[in-house]
Amino acid sequence: MYKYDPIDQQIVNERVAQYRDQTRRYLAGELTDDEYRPLRLQNGLYIQRHAPMLRIAVPYGLMSSKQLRKLADIAKRYDRGYGHFSTRQNLQLNWPKLEDTPDILAELATVEMHAIQTSGNCIRNITTDQFAGIAPDEIIDPRAIAEIMRQWSTFHPEFALLPRKFKIAVSGTEKDRAIVQAHDIGLEFYKDAQGQMAIKVWVGGGLGRTPILGTVIREHLEWQHVLSYCEAVIRVYNIHGRRDNIYKARIKILVKALGIDEFRRQVDEEWAHLKDGPLTITQNELDRVAKYFEPMP
Amino acid sequence: MASNPAFAAWVKRCVQPHRVPGYRAVTLSLKPHGKAPGDITSEQMHVVADLADAYSFGELRSSHEQNLILADVQLSDLFAVWEKARAAGLATPNIGLLTDIICCPGGDFCSLANAKSIPIAEAIQMQFDNLDYLYEIGDLELNISGCMNACGHHHVGHIGILGVDKDGSEWYQVTIGGKQGNDASIGTVIGPSFSAEEMPGVVKRLIEVYVRERHDEERFIDTVRRLGVAPFKAHVYAEKETA
Ligand code: SF4
Numbered sequence: 001m002y003k004y005d006p007i008d009q010q011i012v013n014e015r016v017a018q019y020r021d022q023t024r025r026y027l028a029g030e031l032t033d034d035e036y037r038p039l040r041l042q043n044g045l046y047i048q049r050h051a052p053m054l055r056i057a058v059p060y061g062l063m064s065s066k067q068l069r070k071l072a073d074i075a076k077r078y079d080r081g082y083g084h085f086s087t088r089q090n091l092q093l094n095w096p097k098l099e100d101t102p103d104i105l106a107e108l109a110t111v112e113m114h115a116i117q118t119s120g121n122c123i124r125n126i127t128t129d130q131f132a133g134i135a136p137d138e139i140i141d142p143r144a145i146a147e148i149m150r151q152w153s154t155f156h157p158e159f160a161l162l163p164r165k166f167k168i169a170v171s172g173t174e175k176d177r178a179i180v181q182a183h184d185i186g187l188e189f190y191k192d193a194q195g196q197m198a199i200k201v202w203v204g205g206g207l208g209r210t211p212i213l214g215t216v217i218r219e220h221l222e223w224q225h226v227l228s229y230c231e232a233v234i235r236v237y238n239i240h241g242r243r244d245n246i247y248k249a250r251i252k253i254l255v256k257a258l259g260i261d262e263f264r265r266q267v268d269e270e271w272a273h274l275k276d277g278p279l280t281i282t283q284n285e286l287d288r289v290a291k292y293f294e295p296m297p
Numbered sequence: 298m299a300s301n302p303a304f305a306a307w308v309k310r311c312v313q314p315h316r317v318p319g320y321r322a323v324t325l326s327l328k329p330h331g332k333a334p335g336d337i338t339s340e341q342m343h344v345v346a347d348l349a350d351a352y353s354f355g356e357l358r359s360s361h362e363q364n365l366i367l368a369d370v371q372l373s374d375l376f377a378v379w380e381k382a383r384a385a386g387l388a389t390p391n392i393g394l395l396t397d398i399i400c401c402p403g404g405d406f407c408s409l410a411n412a413k414s415i416p417i418a419e420a421i422q423m424q425f426d427n428l429d430y431l432y433e434i435g436d437l438e439l440n441i442s443g444c445m446n447a448c449g450h451h452h453v454g455h456i457g458i459l460g461v462d463k464d465g466s467e468w469y470q471v472t473i474g475g476k477q478g479n480d481a482s483i484g485t486v487i488g489p490s491f492s493a494e495e496m497p498g499v500v501k502r503l504i505e506v507y508v509r510e511r512h513d514e515e516r517f518i519d520t521v522r523r524l525g526v527a528p529f530k531a532h533v534y535a536e537k538e539t540a
Contacts, residue, residue, distance in 0.1 A: 001356055049408050061359040065346035068357060072342030083342070085327060085335040087399055087448055089359045094406055130324075130360035134368050136316045176479040179361070182453060207447035211483045296354040296369040297317045 001062050002147045002292045004112045011155070012109045015116060019043050020102035027099060042122075044115025045101055054093045054101060055118040056108060060128040060146045060170070061089035070111040078104050088167070089127050090118055116154060121162045123153035123234070127169045129177040133293060140172035140189035140197050144290040145226060148281060152227050159234055163241035164249035166234065167206075181205045181213040184237075184251045185230060189223075197223045203233060203263070204255030212252045215260045217267065223286070227279040232271035236263065306428065307379050307390040315368075321375065323353075323367040324360070325382055326389040326397065330422035333415045334400040335363030344385040352378050361450070362399055364392065395437045395504075396422045399450055403443025403460060404467065410443035412460025412467035417441055417496050424497035434504055437517045438477070453477045455518040456503060457484045458496065469496055473503065473529055474521045482522075487530045502533045 004012070019039070026036040040047075044055040056071070071091055075083045078100045084092045096104060108114055117124060126146050133141040149168065153159070159166070171178040172189035180186025186202035199221040205214025221229055237251045240258075255263050313322040325345060328334050337345075345365055349357045352374045353367035360366060365387075370378055382388040391397050398421065401407065403414025418441055425431055440454030444461075451457030457472040469491050472484030491499050504517075506529045511520045521529070 047408075048406050049404075049410075050406070053406065058359055061361075063357050063359065065349040065355045065357065068342050068346040068349070072339040072346070075342070076339040081340075082336055082338045084333070084402060085337065085359050085363045085365070087335075087361050087363060087401065087450055089361055091359070092402070094402070127361060130358045130362075130364075130366045131313060131322055131368070132358075134315050134317070134320075134322055136314050138316070174479065176477070176481075179450070179453060179477045179481065181479075181481045182450070182477070207450060207452045209445045209447075211447065211452040213481055213483065295317070296356070297320050297371075 001064060002059070002289070008151075009109075009112070012112070012114050012116075015043070015114065016102065016105045016109050019105060023099070023102050038120070040098075040101075041120045042116065043101070043105060044118035045096075045098070046119060047098075048094070051095045052098050052101070054096050054104060054115055055086070056091045056093070056113060056115050057118050057125050058090050058113075059150050060126055060132070060143055061130055062143070064111075067111045067113055070107060070113070074104055074107055088125055089130075090125055119165075121164050121166075122160055123156065123162075123166045123168065126150055126153070127167070127178055127183075129171050129173060131177065132172070133295065135173055135177075137175055138173045139191055141293060142170040142172040142187070142189050143293045144286060145187075145189070145223060145281075146170050147289050147292070148285065149227065149230070152279070158231075159238065162234070162238055163243045164246070164251075166237075166251070168230070182207055182211075183214065185233060186214050187226065192220060199223060199226060201229065201233075204252040204260075206250050206252045208250065209247055210250075210252065212256065214252075215255065217260065217264050224281050225275055225279075227281060228274040228277060229267075229271055231279060232267045232274055235270050236266045240266075303383075303390075304376060304379055306432075307383075307388055308375065310390040310392045310394065311388065312375060317369075319372050321370055321372060323370050323375070323378055323382075324392045325365045325367065325387040326391055327364050327387070328391055328397050328422070329386055329389045330391075330396055330426045331419050333402075333405075334398050334418050337365070341385050341387060344381065344387065348378055348381060362397065364397070390428065391431060393436050393438075394431045395425055395434055395439055395500075396431060397438075398422065399438070399440040399454065401442050401449035403441070403449075407443060407448075409446060410460060411445075411462040412443055412469065413493070414441045414443040414449060414458075414460055417458060417460075417469065417493060420493075420497045421500050424501060434508070435516060439500070440475075450477070451475070452483045453481060454484065455516075455521065456500060461490055463490070467493060469493065471499060471503075471533075473526055474518070476518050485526050487526050488534055499533055503529050506532045 202214035442449035475484030
């Protein structure tokens with residue numbers, strides 16, 4: 001699995017220090033509820049019915065035994081001795097004390113974990129098939145691209161305040177065990193006629209109040225362009241998605257309102273500026289990240 | 298294996314194929330009957346971490362179905378994994394069955410909830426707390442959300458249950474025919490919603506129609522797709538009126 005490099009570790013550590021100070025100021029009465037709310041949400045802390053809830057990110061559902069032991073110890077020490085795995089492959093703690101959360105995040109950082117972007121109107125944890133890399137029916141293992149996308153989406157400055165939350169799922173199998181059609185963007189990996197890894201891109205799926213299955217916006221996307229293409233999709237959504245009505249704010253409503261052809265046209269127009277730019281993934285970069293996902297046996 | 302039916306049942310439901318010969322994936326069920334789906338204690342997390350170290354290269358995965366997976370287990374280690382998982386309550390042989398319920402935290406925890414979801418899941422699990430009957434029913438995905446935000450993916454459950462608020466009390470709307478996968482579909486509402494107490498009985502009656510109508514080897518979802526909601530609806534609400 002992916003291992004943090006010094007830069008990854010540094011930004012997670014810095015985030016913990018920043019959040020510790022924000023929480024200290026809130027508890028000292030220097031920040032109001034309204035001022036503190038977005039800060040805690042950016043770090044996965046909700047205030048629920050009875051207690052705070054901390055949602056810890058498990059990128060594409062992959063964990064090491066060391067990380068799980070840390071989660072066990074955190075649940076024991078700071079919560080009621082259990083956790084809850086969510087339908088987005090994350091772990092939720094139901095009873096942490098608000099004043100303990102900076103320490104919890106500091107503990108998580110020691111095992112390359114955090115709760116960043118597990119809530120709020122940003123790109124959330126990318127989900128995938130739990131049998132990625134081992135399933136006999138898998139055509140492409142999507143985890144290396146998922147990791148590259150995780151890095152791209154984490155702290156993405158343009159997409160920190162989207163009209164609404166944004167969920168991406170990736171899958172490289174025929175059956176699809178990641179419900180790619182029920183996501184804001186679903187990426188279905190396959191091998192094209194030339195034997196190259198390619199992506200069928202679904203957009204505008206989602207459950208919730210208005211359940212809609214996604215529509216294919218692009219049948220064949222070369223993997224090198226997955227970041228620039230997703231950036232174009234989300235940029236169009238960020239500009240035109242509705243912010244006046246929370247129930248109509250997801251990308252699925254925009255795609256329905258514009259129609260898939262008009263939406264695609266706008267995305268392509270945006271993409272023309274981004275394609276072949278710095279977001280292009282090189283073979284070297286893919287190989288570098290893919291090394292972390294080599295088959296175990 | 299033939300001499301140990303409990304192990305055989307677990308292998309059938311909780312062991313999944315692997316592309317490398319001699320290896321299998323193991324799904325550790327976080328759905329023991331009568332407990333909140335997806336919950337795991339600190340002690341169980343330690344057991345899973347130890348299993349991952351001993352038998353699966355120190356890694357594990359979580360699934361959107363809210364179970365944990367040891368992805369790379371050698372065939373010859375399966376029995377040992379089963380014994381240890383079973384001792385920790387992580388080997389309920391129900392993966393992919395009716396009691397492997399996807400369930401959001403709902404009204405017990407979530408501020409947005411219209412209704413509780415965990416007690417509904419638990420009541421259904423207890424209603425169907427008979428492995429032989431569960432195996433006879435076969436593959437079936439039942440998903441529960443406590444409100445229309447749909448964290449429990451109820452729309453794509455073969456049976457979906459949605460908590461709704463009617464005049465301040467908790468009710469449940471039932472859909473059937475939803476499905477995940479490359480032939481995904483959104484379920485159809487069968488009719489007016491039910492009280493919490495009615496829910497296990499409603500699921501029982503949906504299953505009765507399926508068992509009565511199914512062709513050989515036909516899964517619940519395929520029977521629903523073939524027949525539509527009408528016969529299911531008729532049976533569920535007929536019973537309701539005479540009850
Ligand atoms: S579906 Fe509703 S009740 Fe359930 S976790 Fe999501 S928001 Fe909360």
